[in-house]
Amino acid sequence: MNIKPLKIGDVTIDIPIIQGGMGVGISLHRLASAVSNEGALGVLSAAGIGFLHPMWEKNPRKANIIALEEEIDKVRANTEKPFGVNIMVALSDFENLLITAVKKGVDVAIMGAGLPLQVISALRKAGIKEWKTKFLPIVSSGKAARIIFSYWDKHYSIIPDGVVVEGPKAGGHLGFKREELENPPDVFDIVRDVKRVLARWEDKYAKHIPIIVAGGIWDGKDIYKAINGVGADGVQMATRFVATYECDADERFKQAYIQAKPEDIVFIKSPVGLPGRAVKNKFLEEVEAGVRKPFTCRWKCLRTCDYRKAPYCIAEALTNAAKGNLENGFAFAGANAWKVDKIVSVKELMDTLLQEYQMAISEMNI
Ligand SMILES: Cc1cc2nc3c(=O)[nH]c(=O)nc-3n(C[C@H](O)[C@H](O)[C@H](O)COP(=O)(O)O)c2cc1C
Structure with missing residues (x-):
């Protein structure tokens, strides 16, 4: 395979694609385990996950925790490969969901819709001193990356294990003001900005900080541009994974x-x-x-x-x-969702993306 694995600390993801977490109930154990089995990183969405549990009506907070634990167990029963959990910072039970994911030994926790500042303090308060989980904040600007990394460095003397840079073509909630979306920045320019910002901490901690690009990555050529053109370590994709048989959403979605x-x-x-x-x-x-x-x-x-x-x-x-x-209700979707014209299996999608990636390499070498 002509594609470099994505390394996040000691977690190796053979194919450098993260399946973006999709709430509520769009990326659960079926999708996440299918993606991980193909060598990419499957990701559960913790947002509102408690609806899966009978306790939901009576005690939603408890239902969220139990349902997250059960979904993690189900992913683990279906794959031996690494997988992740996406937890929105804006959730009022963000800390409890994070602690649950860490205690269950999830490989990667991806945290967006807010700045994940209180991560390590929440773990310490819960008596957790060591963990295997890698932490990836989602940012939409160099400024957000600077705030998070400065905070972690200053208060915890450690830094996040990588960062997802999400641009304006993403689905779901966007880290931009409505006015900014009228004249949206290019996600690759944001990546360059984030790289400049992170150089300081790469020097200080003497390690590479992986950057994963999200928002509007559609085909293997886009993956090629992100990795070989802009120097990202991987991509996060969500919209394409909705149109798979394994996606946990109803057919009508x-x-x-x-x-x-x-x-x-x-x-x-x-x-x-x-x-x-x-x-x-x-x-x-x-x-x-x-x-x-x-x-x-x-x-x-x-x-x-x-x-x-x-x-x-x-x-x-x-x-x-x-x-x-x-x-x-309504379906969240990325800017490219209208391009979806059929449902395929996760394996077919991954094979197509990798073929297109290889083709992009061949075209560049002509
Ligand atoms: C249906 C849907 C639900 C989403 N829900 C979440 C979520 O709960 N948390 C989150 O951080 N991102 C969420 N996202 C964003 C994705 O994880 C991803 O970063 C983004 O959509 C990537 O762009 P793409 O869809 O163009 O590939 C969602 C996206 C979609 C399409």
Whole structure:
């Protein structure tokens, strides 16, 4: 194989592709283990995962922890390869989910939708002194990388094990202001900026900090550009993995991608407090028109959501969507989701990406 493995500390991922975590309920054990079995890194999404457990109605926080533990066990039962968990910093039980993942010995924890500053202090408070889990924050600017790395260096005398640089073409919540998305930066320019920022800590800690590029990586040629053109260590891809048989979402969620035209991929204002990208549907049109979807907030799952003002419950809308109830929810999607025209197996997708990558290498060597 003509592609360099992705090394995050002592974790080696044979194919340098991370399957982006997708909440709620889109990347669970089926997708994550299928991806890891193909040599890339499968990733569970911890967001709202408790809906899988019967305790969900009564005690959502506890249900989240038990469901995460059970999903981790199921991935482990299906693959011996490394895998990861994606935990949103904006979740009100971020720390507890992180501690659960670390205690279960998950290989990689990927943390976005906020700056993961309190990671090591949370572990220490929980009495955890050693861990095998590698930590990857998601950033969308050199500035965010600087804040996180400075904080960790100053307060913990260690630094994160790598970083995912997510650009404006990603799906789900975006780390950009709505105005910035009108004239979006190129993700590869952000990577260059992050590289400049991280050079200081690479020197200080005398080690390479792997950078993984996310957002709009579509084919093997894009992977080639990210790795061989910009010098990234790997890519994170999500939208392509939705259109696989193994993806844990309902068939109707996948069909929303297949049916979508370019103009159907829209920005939304999320109750998380960040813009998001999704496939337009009647639910979103009604929200946009000011229709408030009635709900009672049972447990304030997001630190950043003001449920008295939010026009709908995002946790509920995303859980409905994952189950195929798109009348009462919507599908998050990357900018390229309209390009999806069929569902394939994870193996077929991975084979295609690697073939395209090889072709890109051959073309460059002509
Ligand atoms: C349906 C969907 C749900 C997502 N949910 C999350 C999430 O819960 N947490 C997160 O950090 N990123 C989330 N993302 C972002 C992806 O992990 C990934 O970084 C991004 O979509 C990559 O861009 P691509 O979709 O163009 O490949 C989501 C993306 C999609 C498409």
